[in-house]
Amino acid sequence: MAELQSSRLPELPEAAYYISNFITAEQEALILEEVSKLPGGRWKVLTHRRLLSLPSQLTGTARDTLIDAALPRFLAKPILDQLKELEVFKDSPHSAPNHCLVNEYQPGQGIMPHEDGPAYHPITATVSLGSHTVLDIYRKNEEGEREVTPSWRILQEPRSLLITTGRMYGDTLHGIAEAQVDENLGPETIVNWNLLTDKDAFESGTAKRETRVSLTYRDVLKVAKVGNAMKFMNKKW
Ligand SMILES: O=C(O)CCC(=O)C(=O)O
Structure with missing residues (x-):
């Protein structure tokens, strides 16, 4: 990720990168409009946020x-093109993210500290929309x-991109406190x-x-074609 060296956060374990204004305010508004049109029933509503896995939830016993x-399309354009330009997923198995988790947080909501786990190639690219968070x-x-x-603590401005990889992905946990105001x-x-x-x-x-929507892009390692997936699901049930 040679292009990203000026965006690296050197205090953190290798490596995290922060780019403010990764997308424009107009692009942010268009994506938020598309998110608002997604059918309410598709969201998974948790006590502390709601989330949506696109194109679908991960499946299989694990x-x-x-x-x-x-x-x-609204998750692909322009973000996937820009990630490609920065060569963020160049060395990942599918050379691009194939999955996006959309999280929506109202003020006062957050996410418990966690690790992203082994289903993904160890690179996460998160775009923030609508509000900052910490x-x-x-x-x-x-x-x-x-x-x-x-x-x-990393302050993510609206329209920014945060990338985590390497030891930062594997050796740390991340979470968002349930705060109305960051201090x-x-x-x-x-x-x-x-x-x-x-x-x-x-x-x-x-x-x-304010209300924040985050788009977390990752490359899921195991991908099943629909025909194979049917066989695989039949086996499971
Ligand atoms: O909303 C965020 O920025 C964090 C999302 C997150 O930690 C995750 O999707 O694993």
Whole structure:
């Protein structure tokens, strides 16, 4: 990812990259409009957020297999083209993301610290829409358990792209606190402070969250063609 060197966050384990204004405000509005048109019944509603797996949820006993299908156009254009230009998924098995998790958070909602797991090639590319958020990054201790307080915080502006890979993908956990307002924001506490476009919005040290939609693009390693998938599902049941 030679193109991305100026976007690398050197304080974090190898490697995370942050690009603000990855998409334009107009592109953001168009994607949000398409997300708002998705049938309510397709969303999985959790207590702390709602989410949608596209083109579909992973299947199989280990929930690690994607039925081969294209991503909807509004998730492909322009984001997949831009990820290709930056060669983000150049070395991944399908040379491009084949799956996108759409998460929607109201102010006060978040996501528990977690790892992304082995179903995916270890690269995650997340585009934020509609609001900023703060992603907490936790180390694991020697027993592999999550440390109690996050070691680092990444501020994701609306329209930004965050890429995590390598040790950052495998050796850390990430989560979003259930906060209405993010506090204690500044150059000492936010690892990508110098790469923010709109520092003025956060200079006071606090920022109120709005509704945020995140698009998390990944390359699922196991892909089944529809014919094979039917056989595979028959076997399962
Ligand atoms: O919404 C986000 O930025 C985080 C999403 C996430 O952690 C995930 O999809 O695994």
